[in-house]
Amino acid sequence: MTDMLIYPKVTDYAVPFFILAILIEIAWITFKKRGGRYETRDAMTSLFMGVGSVVSGILLGFIAWNFFMFLWWLTPINLGASVLVVVVCFVLDDLRYYWVHRFGHRVRWVWASHVNHHSSQHYNLTTALRQTWTGTFTLMMVVRAPLILLGFHPAMVLFVGGVNLIYQFWIHTEAIDKMPRWFEAVMNTPSHHRVHHGRNPRYLDANYAGVFIIWDKMFGTFVPEVEDEKVDYGLIHNIGTFNPIRVAFHEWVAIWRDWRQPGLTWKDRWNYAVKPPGWRHDDKGGSTELLKRRHVARNPEVAGTPGFEDYKA
């Protein structure tokens, strides 16, 4: 298939809305004295990460685009561009997002790209824009391949991916507590996504959804926000820099340093790239499972509660 289809680059058009929403959130927090926290250097770092992500897309986007167009050339199927097809594409792309996001937390090579989004100890609308510069290097573009081979045009796939990212902007806030029950049941919300950004053992590796929270419920990764456990944002080991370059590349450097340790086998090096973050060849690492186990050992009363369903006191 070679016919062209053109959609607007929706994330660019959303920029004025992003800025306005951030100003409203700052004003809300300032006047209401609740609903989140802002720190100038942290927020500016997030915004610079967002700008860098756009620049990275301009510089490296051609790699994914050419790959997609090659797949489009290969496939004999063209589902067209009706509204129904766009809606189906949006839903399936959100399933794609769920898995890429899950890989992003469970495969260190992908985490190296995604970690910067979690590197702020704050959770506000600027955190949404703290995006990766190195997504192309993860090769996660291959997860979009089935959509294109099924007959969804690459331009449509990128368009719905952009809409997905715009949806996720507004859920990065503490200013909204809970949405109506039916909405919380189906959609990703500020409450669900706060959990995803939590470093509390209860909230680790949960709620990977982009738009529809149903994927987490289907695949067993859903954890609700618990009223008496406030989310603590950031990383297990928080980084101490506001330098966007260091934020963007620190985990890649860490992988490189791990690879260069003396006495490693090639299998160890492979595992440093593909095992979950925290894995170490000498078993001295701190996996999510280990952190949860230790937390339950210290707090036996939490065993069996959300986030600790599989852990016994």
Next chain:
Amino acid sequence: MPLHILAPMVVVGLLIAWGAMRWAGCSRDLQFTTVEDARLHWLRHRPGAKPRDIIVASDGRAALVEVASGLWLLRSFGIDSVIHHLGQAQLTPANQGLTLGFPEYDDPKAKITLTPEERDIWRDRITAHQQESRND
């Protein structure tokens, strides 16, 4: 969107956001007001590691924390805090305290403001800890 519209819009947006945060007073630094305050911040980072001893710098922006796994630095980072193990830290005396160099790429250096007396205490504690670690 054409780059000649997008780029100025982003620059203006960044400036407005920066101005709004300055106006709203979002540029303060965290200070550990007491040892207990520093302890609570430490436990946020390492809930399972109870501090044996804590020394808070007089400006409240850093603390030495001793736990079973050794000596750590707790320091303010904007209105939050970060921690560092001091086992491999490189100490350089500075006019107003100490500069600590770390092997981590994500935070290679920390400037700690200390009085001359504090600087001597901190330097001795960190050096002794590193010596003990090497002997173990």
